[in-house]
Amino acid sequence: MKIYRYPSRDIWTDLVQRPVLEQKEISALIAEIFDEVDRNGDQALIGFNRKFDQAETETVIVAEAEIKDAENRINNDLKLAIQQAKENISKFHASQNPEIQKIETTKGVVCWRENRPVEKVGIYIPGGTAPLFSTVLMLAIPANLAGCKEIVLCTPPDKSGNINSAILYAAKLCGISKIFKTGGAQAIAAMTIGTESVPKVYKIFGPGNQFVVAAKEYAQQYGVAIDMPAGPSEVLVIADEQSIPEFCAADLLSQAEHGSDSQVVFLTTDLKVFNETIQAVEQQVKDLPRNEMASKALEKSSFVLIDSLEAAVEFSNLYAPEHLILAISELEKYIPMIKNAGSVFLGNYSCESAGDYASGTNHTLPTNAYARNYSGVSLDSFVKKITFQHLSKEGLQNLGKTIEIMAEAEGLLAHKNAVSIRLKK
């Protein structure tokens, strides 16, 4: 842990730096994988399953029977939990569909926007150390609410060639039937180019390791859109004198356990809370199964004693955290000061894991200071907002002169003529 007591503002810019990631030069490998998938389709994916996931798979298609089996293998408590989460996520994301608002900007000139789904979307769910079925909910639910026609899900098989049951169950619950056993950069390549089995999509969502991240970047050259650029997960907690150190510690650790490259930042104005939170972190980390990862993440993490909550929020805006926990009492005062954050958790009972799983907000959020210029995933991420306009004859009469003058001043006389020819009629 890096401990700072009242650091001078001059060094804040250093303090908000993310740990520098080892930038392996993997773009040549990504290009090779895309080429191989382009040439050999499903067979390439099956080969990569063998090579990268040590899995024998006859086909990349997940059969209906496998999905049914998965449902039987999930215990009832988990099913009910996933269902409650689905309900909340659905409620919150459904509220993001605005009513159409027609605006008459000039008499006879009416403009509005309508949402249309991105027709074909791809969802990538990593395998690896944690089977992230919660991410299935976070991406498939808004995709469905948006009305996306084709929703494709790719996830790597385990060594026995199977997909985690909870992932299959969550997918089924969300109405996804096109599930494929393929992971890493090759899964992204398959959804970008298309194979005999895997449909080509227009936009790809989902987290992943550095190969997946690089492949998503590469996929954009093919005209595919992606949800957002990615980096390691992070949380920043701001505490005052009434914050509860054990709670703060637990929240910091719930982020730190994600991976050794995760980062957590703790800011408080209260010396007692400062010291007790550090102690509680040291205490709690011992009992975690993912102790090693969390400890590594903590090494790069900062604990900062700061002179005011205003300063703490200012520091946070500079850091632009993916998750921001305001474990303070004067929420109304500080919420308007927040400028850059992915998702904000308010008060002593809004732990980050609530939003990670079940409160209803999306957990696909901008990391690595991208909260300065990107939003998290929402219903908006799955639609295009198309503008419409209708000018009546009167509308064009009212606006025509303005258009003609501007078009002429830009030297675009065909633009002007499109108005003039109508006004003359």
Add this chain to the structure above:
Amino acid sequence: MKIYRYPSRDIWTDLVQRPVLEQKEISALIAEIFDEVDRNGDQALIGFNRKFDQAETETVIVAEAEIKDAENRINNDLKLAIQQAKENISKFHASQNPEIQKIETTKGVVCWRENRPVEKVGIYIPGGTAPLFSTVLMLAIPANLAGCKEIVLCTPPDKSGNINSAILYAAKLCGISKIFKTGGAQAIAAMTIGTESVPKVYKIFGPGNQFVVAAKEYAQQYGVAIDMPAGPSEVLVIADEQSIPEFCAADLLSQAEHGSDSQVVFLTTDLKVFNETIQAVEQQVKDLPRNEMASKALEKSSFVLIDSLEAAVEFSNLYAPEHLILAISELEKYIPMIKNAGSVFLGNYSCESAGDYASGTNHTLPTNAYARNYSGVSLDSFVKKITFQHLSKEGLQNLGKTIEIMAEAEGLLAHKNAVSIRLKK
């Protein structure tokens, strides 16, 4: 012109292909320009003004006196036109700011979103054959409405080292005071990296030639966001028997005059309208000052006679046009069928130039089939939507079990513990 009569659906996929662009390998040049701007700041920009724009500029900063001068140089009609356009664009974009909607997803669990401006944005306005002051309005107005604190505008100087007066006037009218004389890839580099004069920004907007487009792509490696990927401008017009051939022709030409790489597509069910529109295009193009560009664009453009309006809309969805003009009578029937388009113009009097300048909609739109997966610029492009959540003690009691079960099933026990430790208290 390419003329197709009732083309079979098998060849539609070929027909909707965009002309293949000459892909010059310019990435090495872009990297050099970024390096040079990084090393030499303003001096690099001044050097590039000399080299690429044949302009001697002592400083890249546009002085207040220059802006005032510009105001005096603009005639009153143009001022009034720009003001009316500003009013309409403001009205429509202001309507895109949703009210905060707090959703109680579970008793005691409240979630909502709040907009926060992207704090620093950069606007690029090309010089070249047309001084696009209208694009200043389209980008500066929503940036201001969103509350962006720092709005930077870069545009190349003419050979005498000056900026077009209408660009300066529009910028001033929109409250932009940070204007810099720098164009091309070097302007994008300056806004990405920052120089002594040009502030570094978080998101860059605006059209440009292939160097600007490549530079915007490259800038993303620095963590900067961009409005959208870009390609040549395009329009698709769908006409029925009541459409007016001269109007259709004028609309097609107003797009074709943009550049020799523009593309226009005309679809109609009516043979008479088909023939007369082609004649009208041939007639009208002769009188255009930008005749040469428009003629080149027409060479690659398609005129399609098609058997039904349903088929025409289907074709359009496959093409995913930047601009779609529905010059037909049964609007209510066909609007819901539109799946992919940037901006849609309805009826015989909604010419594309209305939206290009003054109706209120934004003219920064997805081209090159990106209307399948991108929206045009709107107020949303200048904000992040931050999610907030507040769980009361009761809220966590209601949701806690669900979070614990899901976290445990994902093997993330620190996530579970953040709930358990609170429930125990």
